Amino acid sequence: MYFGYTLISDVQKGDKVALAVISERSGTSPIPINALPYTESAICFLSQEEAFLVKPSEDFSIIIEAQKPAKIYLTPNRPEKPGYSVGKIRIFKSEEGKVKCQFDRDKGWQDFKPNEKEY
DSSP states (O other), X not given: OEEEEEEEOOTTTOOEEEEEEEOSSTTOOOEEGGGOOOEEEEEEESSSSOEXXXXXXXXXOEEEEEETTOOEESSXXXXXXXXXXXXXXXXXXXXXXXXXXXXXXXXXXXEOOTTTSOO
């Protein structure tokens, strides 16, 4: 599964770009992060192979944790270059609508800065 901005089509409200969890499988709609259920007792499925938990954090962030064997790709997974996969992402949203993302590859939380660093 992927995590990033994508175009969400809505017949009533019009098209918009939203931060979402996106399936690797075709025929599945992306899920905007503001539509994700916060629970530690249910797993969200995008497909039979792609599942994740969504947990609120004590610091008012949202944690999305892939359930094995699924991975969360922050960059595209291509034949010529593998995608940058992580186990967890943490999302901070400010009141102004700004978003800060961090990821964890079992080494602690690191800032995701795709404009400054190639992953």
